[in-house]
Amino acid sequence: MELTDQLGQEIIRRLSRYIDVAINLMDATGKIVASTDTARIKQIHGGAQRVIETLEAQQITKEISNQYSNTKPGVNLPIFHRGELAGVVGLTGDPDQVFQAAGMTQGSVEITLEQLYIQKQSFYQERQWNHWFHQLISNRETEDLEKEARYSLRADxxxxxxxxxxxxxxxxxxxxxxxxxxxxxxxxxxxxxxxxxxxxxxxxxxxxxxxxxxxxxxxxxxxxxxxxxxxxxxxxxxxxxxxxxxxxxxxxxxxxxKMERLLSNITKDTFTEITEPYANRLNRLETPYLKTLDAFFNNDLKMSRTADELHVHRNTLHYRLDQVHKKVGLDARNFKDAIILQAILINH
Structure with missing residues (x-):
């Protein structure tokens, strides 16, 4: 990952909060891509070019600063990312006084580059998986997608x-x-x-x-x-x-x-044809009757368990189910009627 103008300015913005000397960031050609002194941006930094040639730190004193173009006294250090030169960081000032800060700045920049690289790779991989997953649910063709996962996304x-x-x-x-x-x-x-x-x-x-x-x-x-x-x-x-x-x-x-998923996948025309007369009546039922049906089905049509859950007497439960039968036309205690009632409730 190389130092770009946008990336360099963001790094400078963060570092300048903690370092009170001038900071320059140069790309791998020696061009200043970001600086606390904006007038120096886009200038070729002679000291940075020397660092790029030698891949070593350069301490530039006041006496030798005129040997390098657009260079002030200070320390310039190479920035590496994954074994490759990414750029140069420079701090302006007396080399003896700013050398330690320059080293810390160098480390901070290299850590930032690695973090951004990981984020970029993660974002790119997420986009790849997003495309892969949408292809999967769109056409269900799995053979090519399995190859793509194995060879492009490194997933078994x-x-x-x-x-x-x-x-x-x-x-x-x-x-x-x-x-x-x-x-x-x-x-x-x-x-x-x-x-x-x-x-x-x-x-x-x-x-x-x-x-x-x-x-x-x-x-x-x-x-x-x-x-x-x-x-x-x-x-x-x-x-x-x-x-x-x-x-x-x-x-x-x-x-x-499983049963609920099965019932929810009945074709719309068939579902409407069979359930519409009952559904209209069921929708007019008072809330206690609907809650009673839910509890009755959740308890596998067991009267005692349903009565206990609802905190009512078994006779009260029988009365409510009788009323549902009378008002809707389906008896929840009858297996086939219970299936139709359950289908209506699931798709309601």
Missing amino acids: LKKAWQVLVFQTPSPYDFAEKLRRQAEELNLSPLFILPFQENSVVMPLPFHENLPPIKTDGPAAIGEPGYSAKGIYTSFQQARETLAIAGKAREIIHSGSL
Whole structure:
């Protein structure tokens, strides 16, 4: 990574808060790209050119400063990034007095370049994964995408994956939080991507015992699936589960809602034809009856468990279910009627 005008000015802006002498940053040709003395920007710095030739620090005293063009007394040090010369940093002043500060400045610039490089690489990789993932969910063609993941993104997909989908009002902020969590929990996600306007997607290698993951909203996890095709399927399962699960602030496993997912995928025409007469009546029911149906289905049609959860007598529960039967035309205690009622409630 080389020192550019924009990058150099940002580094100068940060360093000048802590160093009270003039600072110059030169690129790998010796041109001043940033300086606390803006009049010197774009000048060729003779002392920097000497550093570039020798790859060694240069202390320039007042007596020899006129030997180098556009150079003042001070210290000039080479800046390296990943073994390559990236530029030169110079501090103006008595060499003996500014040498230590120059060394610290050199180290700060090299650390900053490495951090920016890592950020740039991470951003580039995120864009690659974003493109890859959208290709996956758009056309489902996995063979070429598996090759791209292996050769371009250096990722081995030949394993079982589970995809987590999180709903959040701030996907970019939550994605950053999730990356920190993943690192702390040693989760090794394939990627963590903001998706659409309110979601974050995270495929994980399958874990029998997934550690608890903090979420700031509804979340779901699909079932394990192998390679790219498995990622696609697990993602779709998690999305369907989120659409069904409502607003629970916990991670819902798609395997726990198989029946609900099945019913939610009935074709619209068939669903409307069968349920419309009952749905209109069901929508007119008072809230206690709807809550009773939810509790009854959540307790697997068990009368005693439902009555206990609702804190009502079994006779009261029977009365409410009788009223639902009378007003809607479906008896929740009858298996086939219960399926139709459940489908209406799921797709409501």
